[in-house]
Amino acid sequence: MLIQAQALADDFFQLRTGLAGSVLQKFVNYNIKVAVVLTDQQKVQGKFKEFITEANKGNSFRVFGSEEEAENWLAGLLE
Secondary structure, three states: OEEEHHHOOHHHHOHHHOHHHHHHHHHHHOOOOEEEEOOOHHHOOHHHHHHHHHHOOOOOEEEEOOHHHHHHHHOOOOO
């Protein structure tokens, strides 16, 4: 699944709300691979930056700066 960051509520980027963790856990539970295209680097700060750094180590969820990178990862062209 490819998600554009602008489709996500601002609460998703505020980890204290628990929204990001809850949503991503559902994707993991149902074995759905998710790529988020996030071009607004202002959203990548603080605890959310730490969160995506850890998430990007896994194989279920990753954040990318471009749609092309996200599509390549979803297609299995990127590690």
